[in-house]
Amino acid sequence: MRFTSEQRLDVGVLEREFTLGEIPGTLWTPGPAPAPLILIGHNGGLHKRESRLVARARHAAAEYGYAVAAIDHPGHGGRPRSAVDEQARADLRRAMAAGEPVDEIFESFIGPLVEKAVPEWRTTLDALLALPEIGGPVGYSGMTAIGIRLAVVEPRIAAAGFFAGGYVPRAQREEARQVTIPLLFLLQWDDEGNDRQSALDLFDAFGTKEKTLHANMGGHAGTPWFEVDDGDRFFGRHLR
């Protein structure tokens, strides 16, 4: 893990860019003492430097004392996109414009994304937990598809907050019942790119007994800011 830049924020948080092999990431730490860690997994147009993601990460570090890490998954942010990814995105745009079904197209690129991203998260986790300012336990917050697989295969993930707005491949829908860690599942009630019933079915399917659903009005990008605090408090119950 190589730190490529650092910035000390007014709120006392140290914000550092890093690379780990091909993986670019950002790490926010609240101070030198070992802090519990939250991994932020994102998708779609998002980027580890996207302003809302950065605001969430800074808030969690400054107000709640978490270390927070985000990475750009393969094909995201500044990372190169494969020809296959580019083709899938073009197919998706065309199908959406034509009002055609999109599930198979999503399946063709979110499925492989999960397969590639989860090992990268585990490698990143190894490197992060070797730092003295990160103590664990570890939570995951963000994209559901990657989060399900990570929660199933990675015993160091102690709690997770999943955002329901995004395609979840059939393989991860099947794996949902193997998720047994405490969960907070966040749903936008009128998410234009996500079927509500399908999200409720997924919530029902998770294997854990300690799961909570928070649903708010509005579309995909309309999650109210107070859910950021609710998420930090959820992790406070399980990572402290």
Place this chain on the structure above:
Amino acid sequence: MRFTSEQRLDVGVLEREFTLGEIPGTLWTPGPAPAPLILIGHNGGLHKRESRLVARARHAAAEYGYAVAAIDHPGHGGRPRSAVDEQARADLRRAMAAGEPVDEIFESFIGPLVEKAVPEWRTTLDALLALPEIGGPVGYSGMTAIGIRLAVVEPRIAAAGFFAGGYVPRAQREEARQVTIPLLFLLQWDDEGNDRQSALDLFDAFGTKEKTLHANMGGHAGTPWFEVDDGDRFFGRHLR
């Protein structure tokens, strides 16, 4: 409003029993300065002195600085039950034991309960807001059926937390779209006495744009304690 007993709690909260005409109630106040007010509406086997209700009220007063009031609705707690109420309850027990439909029985006594309880809440609210230690604004927390009607007819209610576990008469299901104040709707996912889909439909029907659903695993009485804090924080966003 006549105070019939008072107790100063360790946490600095003053807990007083009162009567207002036929209405018995309890008032918790955090101090002499005007505090925002939360009304707790309860039902079923509950009573204004039920231990979990009392714990919630004390917590809201001590930790969050709210004044909190609970009353016993007609036929509840120590109040006399009418012959009609007694008959309805006997019918309900018999129908449940026989596995017969119960909606019409609930309709026959929850409907009239709403009609009687809401004017009592408004009278209580008049008396409470005349006290120097209560400032408003006012929130309502508890039973959905009474809360819907109260939110529709009482403009002093600024925000409400409804518990989905309980029968909601057809009249209140219709009125739900007239509810336009911020709402927190609390659902027990496996509530044995409450149809999940019917609760989700009701959440969908509320007219307000600022509504949030919190769903947790478990049965009717299994709401986790952290939802008490979440409710207090919800009111903090709307009553401060």
